[in-house]
Amino acid sequence: MEDGADFRCWDELNPDVLGIVFSNLSLQEILTVVPGVCKLWGKAVMGPYCWQEIDITEWSNLTEPKNIDLMLRMLIVRSCGSLRKLCVSDLQNDLIFSFIAEHAGDLRTLELPRSDIGDSIVEQFAGRLSKLTFLDLSYCVKIGACALEAIGKHCKLLAGLRRNMHPFDMEGKLSQEDEAHAIATTMPKLKHLEMAYLRIDTRSVLEIISSCPELEVLDLKGCWNVELGDDLKEKFPKLKVLGPHFRVHFEWNSSEYCSDYSDSFYEYESFDGLWDDEDLELSIYGGFDEDNGYGWPPSP
Template structure:
């Protein structure tokens, strides 16, 4: 027994890569505030790239203040040391932050930026630095259009999944968005999965995509009321393609609020870096430098919620099929 006990190793002795894999199963809150308090070696892992190959702060970013989002992203991307493969964040407020992402996107493969305020011009500048992207989500991004999609397609040659969904109110002032369909058709021939729900497309625009994207396996055109596709044509020319829409036949027709009848404030909690998350570093941490990366955190408030705005909620008031 004594010999076996001597061979046992403590958790703090695991190599950083192994600890990073374990910590990825924890919530963002736990990784940033609980794990660093355990011991110096764990704090070192959290402050390094080991936990940040996948950065998913979409839910939190929907509720934070713009300046808090900027600082959080800069901190986590800096910690990743350019090794992050996935980034999921909602509501980028400026082009400079998108440019910052591009500067560190050497290994980035999945980029999800729904509800962001990025522009066509910044996408044209940054897209050449996103050459390894395979999945892109630019849903509800009102300020971009065909120019941005064309730039993504020209420079992201490995792109196989694109999500470009909109809310009807966000496209109410537009006449037609077939230019986006043409941009996709001309520059993204390797697409296998394409979501374009509620864009103002016509049959001609969708047919152009089908003629150029021959590897397409899934097409979401829910709410694209002007699109009329012949079922016989699809079976003959695109037998392996699954088309969803244009009629709405999914969860959006259910009563969303009925599913939330058990909602309780007890499922919502918040925490703040300075008041609840960082105070323990003032004399109580083994490594005071964990958070010191040239980016002061004074006033940074981080709130986490048990629930979240999901796609069903966002589309709750979408109009039914005419």
């Protein structure tokens, strides 16, 4: 360094400091590139600072279902209780949900679309997720009013809920008005609510609007039985309603209500090599059928 300025080598940095630096890298780089540089860097990515936010939605859409459970357990253990954001789809059973709740009680954002979890497990462990500010239970066909009520009673900070469904999932369902009632009676601090394609009526929607005074965005796309009058805008001028009879894409920014951390978006194409602790092959795009459901939009 010029003029005798202080200089410190990267390999002399504290592993925790390195972990904070590496958390700005893509998930692929953290898992496959950084550990191979040196032992110190490998130790750093094993620490919790790289795993405060975990977004493996794209990977979980394409991988074998059995791998999702193993990968989640490994990464959550690495986070050492510091996990604040978890995004994953297609959870296969209630056991992995209970593992998340037991080991990630500091979560603010939890996105679990298309997961095979039911009311009873959510009721049992909702109390462990009391710090949640945003929850996504879209396309979870086994979830109903009981789970939503438990979430509302225990997660008092909840500001955003995504409960969209696919039209195909609604076949045979006569009504989901009990879900709307559970939301209205237990989630008064909601600011953003998505309920696309739910079988609800006008009365249920008005109950939610009246019970959630802070509501700013209400997505009702595909809720064909809902008819809202022209005077709604006058009564609730701050409320933006999407649908039910037209399609508008609205992108939720979960960080808006989670000011103590920033969102990160991971772009990656493939994972080469093996997971250290679980011996899982990290190949994302190869070896899968084209008709695997990947590429579904956030809302139908």
